[in-house]
Every structure is written in structure tokens, then in C-alpha cells.
Amino acid sequence: MLTDTALVHSAAWKQTFDTFLQSWAERHDQPFVPFDSGVDYHRYVDGRQRADGVRTFLASRGITLPEGSPDDDPDQDTVNGVGNRKNILVLQKIKEGAVRVYPGSVEYLKAAKAAGLRRAVVSASANCKDVLEAAGIADLLEARVDGLVARELGLPGKPKPDTFLHGAKLLGLPPESCAVFEDAQAGVAAGRAGGFGVVIGVDRVGQADALRENGADVVVTDLSELL
Structure with missing residues (x-):
């Protein structure tokens, strides 16, 4: 993502x-x-x-x-x-340095931060912290809910909405006031199940229809399209 x-x-x-x-x-x-x-x-x-x-x-x-x-x-x-x-x-x-960022995602995160919007990352990966630090974007996010946090708190993973709901809780916001951005079918399904205000699918592999079928309100190919 x-x-x-x-x-x-x-x-x-x-x-x-x-x-x-x-x-x-x-x-x-x-x-x-x-x-x-x-x-x-x-x-x-x-x-x-x-x-x-x-x-x-x-x-x-x-x-x-x-x-x-x-x-x-x-x-x-x-x-x-x-x-x-x-x-x-x-x-x-x-x-080995195999992590690179999507420029459009970084651009969008920076714009969201400048606008005063709250930002959390919700990832199934237990390596999320290492990936964010290796990519140099950890400072653009206020909260992190990853595989380690989910295991510690006993939160079921996507397509269940629990990790997204915990992310919203950490930001002090109700889910209906939050947007979910996801590139995985399980992720958009979790956003829809959690009652989030809008679920945006990001399709980089030709699965736009599947993202919509699983709950995406809007599908883009890059977050820069939303700026």
C-alpha cells in the first residue's frame, strides 16, 4: 500500500x-x-x-x-x-534493501499531514516497523497497528475489521469519520465490515473488480490521483 x-x-x-x-x-x-x-x-x-x-x-x-x-x-x-x-x-x-516506496503514497501522506489529518498504518505484517523505517516514512504516521500488535492484543486480522477499528481508536476517531486505503481484497473487506466512512481500493495489479466486490467505494491506481 x-x-x-x-x-x-x-x-x-x-x-x-x-x-x-x-x-x-x-x-x-x-x-x-x-x-x-x-x-x-x-x-x-x-x-x-x-x-x-x-x-x-x-x-x-x-x-x-x-x-x-x-x-x-x-x-x-x-x-x-x-x-x-x-x-x-x-x-x-x-x-538487502528490497523495499521501495510508492512516490504517490508518500506525496499523499505528506499532503494529509500538512492538512492536519490524522494518520495510522494498519498492516498484517509483523515486519511493518522495519519496513517503514527502511523506507524512511515512519515519521509520516502517528500510529501503527501491525501483526505484532494484533497478536499482543488478540485482534483477529483482515478481513475482520478489528485491526482497523483499533487504529481508529488510537487516533481518537470513530470509524465513520475515517477513510481506509487498501490494496488487498481482505483489507477492503475489513474496511467495509468496520463501518468506515469511505473505503478506497488501490489497484496496482489489475484487480479493480475484485476490490469493488469486496467493499471498495472507489478504486484508483495510485494515491496521487486523489490529490
Whole structure:
């Protein structure tokens, strides 16, 4: 949404799931069907908390794993273990400088700050703080609700609205007075479910119809279009 990390996440999910699925297929004498970085990513994992993404995608393949715990070893075949494998790959890319910002998003944030509008980031990622700092835009936001905060407070992730509602609470605003900006189907669904004043979808991958179907009032290709 603010930074171009979708390719990083998509590639990490594909590597993680393909390795798991190949092993699973061999152990259960089933054909190997790889993870689709387009369809599977946007339908099952984009915008969701890591464990929920693992759970949702594997369910689509008829696979159920034990939950495990957040500190599971990445070699364990649990929901959290598989998620931790993916997270290691993402952290490597962040350290390598694979994060870049969308200029239009930064331009919009700066304009919102200059206008005195309150600003919070709500992300399913547990690496949100690191990404914002690496991108140099942490100072443009007043509050952060990420995967770590959600886990600490027991907040269900998108498409449930709870993380967005907590973000509005941190800003001291009712949801009907807030706008949600999202590029994930699960995210716009969460904004709609939370009763937010307006839900704006940002389509950078050709999923405008899906964003509208999930609750976006307006769909743009870049936040600069709203200035």
C-alpha cells in the first residue's frame, strides 16, 4: 500500500509454499501443484496475518496442519512453522534493501499531514516497523497497528475489521469519520465490515473488480490521483 513489498512477499510465499507442497506431495503420493503467485497470493494470503495466510491457503488445498506456537522452528510443519519460514525470507530481503516506496503514497501522506489529518498504518505484517523505517516514512504516521500488535492484543486480522477499528481508536476517531486505503481484497473487506466512512481500493495489479466486490467505494491506481 505504502511500499512496494508485494513482490517480496509474493516471492517469499511461493518459495515457502512450493517447498512445503512438494514435500507434502511426495509424502502423500499426490501430484505437486505449485503456488500461483497471482491467483493464490491475492485470494488467500495478501493482506492477511501470516498464520492466517498459511491456514487459508493450505485449506484451499485440503491440507490442515497443527497450529503450533509463534516461536516454532521454521523446519516444523505447523501453521506457525511454515509462516516463520516465509518470514525469514522476507527479513533477508528487507536487510538487502528490497523495499521501495510508492512516490504517490508518500506525496499523499505528506499532503494529509500538512492538512492536519490524522494518520495510522494498519498492516498484517509483523515486519511493518522495519519496513517503514527502511523506507524512511515512519515519521509520516502517528500510529501503527501491525501483526505484532494484533497478536499482543488478540485482534483477529483482515478481513475482520478489528485491526482497523483499533487504529481508529488510537487516533481518537470513530470509524465513520475515517477513510481506509487498501490494496488487498481482505483489507477492503475489513474496511467495509468496520463501518468506515469511505473505503478506497488501490489497484496496482489489475484487480479493480475484485476490490469493488469486496467493499471498495472507489478504486484508483495510485494515491496521487486523489490529490
